[in-house]
Amino acid sequence: MRRRRAGSVAASIVAIGLAGVCGPPVLRGQAPAEDNCRVCHAALGDPRLTPPVEAFATDVHSARGLGCADCHGGDPSVAGMEGMDPRKGFVGRPSKRRSIDLCGRCHSDATYMRQFNPSLRVDQVAEYRTSVHGQRLLQRGDTAVAACANCHPAHSIKPAVDPTSSVNPLNVSTTCGACHASAEHMRAYGIPTDQKAKYERSIHWEAMSVRRDLSAPTCNDCHGNHGAAPPGVSSVGNVCGQCHSVQAAYFGGSRHADTFQMIGAPGCATCHNNHEILASQDGMLGVGEGAVCGNCHSPDDPGGVVATALRQAVDTLRWSLDSAAAILTRAERAGMEVSQAQFDLDAVITELVSARAAIHSFALDSVRPIVDEGLAATDTAFVRGRRALADLRFRRTGLAVSVLIILALVAGLSLKIRNLRQARAGVSHGGNHG
Amino acid sequence: MAENQSAPPVASRRRFVDWLLGTSVGGLVAAVVYPAARYVVPPASAESAASSVTLPFSPDDVEPNTGRIFKFGSQPGILVRLASGEFRAFSAKCTHLGCIVQYRADLSQIWCACHNGHFDLNGHNVEGPPPAPLPDFEVNVRGDQIVVSRGA
Numbered sequence: 001m002r003r004r005r006a007g008s009v010a011a012s013i014v015a016i017g018l019a020g021v022c023g024p025p026v027l028r029g030q031a032p033a034e035d036n037c038r039v040c041h042a043a044l045g046d047p048r049l050t051p052p053v054e055a056f057a058t059d060v061h062s063a064r065g066l067g068c069a070d071c072h073g074g075d076p077s078v079a080g081m082e083g084m085d086p087r088k089g090f091v092g093r094p095s096k097r098r099s100i101d102l103c104g105r106c107h108s109d110a111t112y113m114r115q116f117n118p119s120l121r122v123d124q125v126a127e128y129r130t131s132v133h134g135q136r137l138l139q140r141g142d143t144a145v146a147a148c149a150n151c152h153p154a155h156s157i158k159p160a161v162d163p164t165s166s167v168n169p170l171n172v173s174t175t176c177g178a179c180h181a182s183a184e185h186m187r188a189y190g191i192p193t194d195q196k197a198k199y200e201r202s203i204h205w206e207a208m209s210v211r212r213d214l215s216a217p218t219c220n221d222c223h224g225n226h227g228a229a230p231p232g233v234s235s236v237g238n239v240c241g242q243c244h245s246v247q248a249a250y251f252g253g254s255r256h257a258d259t260f261q262m263i264g265a266p267g268c269a270t271c272h273n274n275h276e277i278l279a280s281q282d283g284m285l286g287v288g289e290g291a292v293c294g295n296c297h298s299p300d301d302p303g304g305v306v307a308t309a310l311r312q313a314v315d316t317l318r319w320s321l322d323s324a325a326a327i328l329t330r331a332e333r334a335g336m337e338v339s340q341a342q343f344d345l346d347a348v349i350t351e352l353v354s355a356r357a358a359i360h361s362f363a364l365d366s367v368r369p370i371v372d373e374g375l376a377a378t379d380t381a382f383v384r385g386r387r388a389l390a391d392l393r394f395r396r397t398g399l400a401v402s403v404l405i406i407l408a409l410v411a412g413l414s415l416k417i418r419n420l421r422q423a424r425a426g427v428s429h430g431g432n433h434g
Numbered sequence: 435m436a437e438n439q440s441a442p443p444v445a446s447r448r449r450f451v452d453w454l455l456g457t458s459v460g461g462l463v464a465a466v467v468y469p470a471a472r473y474v475v476p477p478a479s480a481e482s483a484a485s486s487v488t489l490p491f492s493p494d495d496v497e498p499n500t501g502r503i504f505k506f507g508s509q510p511g512i513l514v515r516l517a518s519g520e521f522r523a524f525s526a527k528c529t530h531l532g533c534i535v536q537y538r539a540d541l542s543q544i545w546c547a548c549h550n551g552h553f554d555l556n557g558h559n560v561e562g563p564p565p566a567p568l569p570d571f572e573v574n575v576r577g578d579q580i581v582v583s584r585g586a
Contacts, residue, residue, distance in 0.1 A: 343505045346508070398468065408454065416455060
């Protein structure tokens with residue numbers, strides 16, 4: 001099953017209101033006709049009290065028929081301060097800690113949520129309690145950490161599929177970065193604040209922002225959303241393996257898996273980094289400049305020797321593929337029919353990509369058969385390309401010879417015509433004298 | 435006497451020109467017509483820059499719940515016959531890194547072995563790293579022939 005977009009689930013989940021104090025609100029289908037909360041607060045013009053009312057018009061909860069009182073309590077049918085009576089359930093602005101339960105009244109109630117989206121998860125609060133955020137807030141009373149409204153801004157909550165939503169995949173890094181990229185906010189926790197900047201240099205962000213592939217991972221895909229926490233060293237491979245399953249399987253069976261575990265190296269991230277994951281290049285393999293194997297291995301140790309051999313194998317296949325493709329392209333551009341050879345060569349891309357995945361086994365025995373199969377195909381394609389170019393040369397030579405013969409023919413005809421004219425002139429001249 | 439001495443070179447030159455003209459006809463046929471014919475006669479494999487291809491197998495050759503790779507120009511395509519008997523065809527190049535996909539009868543899905551990418555039988559990427567669906571082709575069955583065309 002495709003990766004779940006935690007962000008999308010989150011926004012959809014928060015999409016339904018938080019009502020009353022003792023249970024989910026009664027579903028009305030639309031906002032109450034006489035909502036004095038909105039009437040008064042819209043008219044106040046107070047910079048603290050009016051903007052929430054205006055923003056709420058765009059909130060998904062408003063669209064589902066929930067109103068102010070469903071979260072804040074009170075009696076919206078009564079105008080003035082009388083409606084804001086604690087005896088009528090008025091809670092005003094809930095504390096961060098209380099907001100968890102307030103949101104959870106609906107979002108943890110499967111029966112209630114089923115009315116809106118039967119497939120929606122209802123375990124956000126349970127997950128939140130396991131998160132670093134939740135543990136700090138609920139166990140230590142740290143109110144600087146994120147709770148529901150920090151990621152799903154109260155009064156303007158939108159579903160994650162909405163590109164303007166704070167939890168749309170394109171916006172998640174900005175939402176998380178609001179705190180995690182802030183040196184001031186993070187000072188008390190002593191954790192880095194460069195994750196967002198690094199992530200935005202990664203291949204994942206490029207896929208997301210440039211290629212607009214919204215399935216590319218963002219913060220919550222590796223850290224979780226409601227249960228956000230750094231993946232443990234031993235689980236990094238599992239997290240990356242959600243998408244990179246073939247590489248993860250090779251790595252899991254390799255000698256590096258146990259060794260990394262033993263020395264506390266974080267699996268994939270040891271070579272590929274965690275947030276600043278760049279596009280993988282063949283140059284990363286081996287012990288030369290820019291190669292990551294050389295971070296631990298010297299050229300002469302057994303691991304370095306294998307790394308060098310792996311690099312040579314992959315390079316050889318890539319060069320052979322490029323050479324064969326180049327000669328076929330030359331032949332094609334010269335007008336030769338080489339589509340079958342190009343079709344057959346296309347299959348070598350599969351071998352090259354498979355070999356690049358197989359290097360995560362760090363065993364030449366896993367890579368060599370794939371490379372050899374690819375090399376056999378590139379050799380065949382190269383021969384077909386050379387044959388096509390030889391055929392082309394033959395045709396061009398034939399054309400040149402034929403042109404020369406035509407020119408010689410034209411020259412011969414010219415001479416013949418001149419001789420005939422001279423002969424005719426001679427006869428005519430002799431006749432006149434006779 | 436002087437006229438008699440000058441005649442032989444002229445005759446010799448004329449004979450050479452006559453010989454040249456005569457033999458050129460054969461050379462012309464051999465050296466001009468043959469290469470030109472080689473250019474004109476279509477190559478053995480046709481439909482290289484195809485907008486449609488007739489597959490080299492008949493509908494009966496493709497069992498339900500199976501798939502076959504075919505050549506569409508110089509690019510690979512995959513023909514899938516659903517369990518219902520319906521034919522569908524897609525580009526066989528994975529939208530991730532260009533590996534050639536295959537049909538998995540056990541999953542009733544199109545699958546890329548390189549990175550375990552899965553596509554449903556509408557070509558939609560449903561699991562793994564492929565970022566986009568497989569481009570689809572139109573399939574028409576005309577008697578014993580399967581004709582695959584690029585969509586409009």
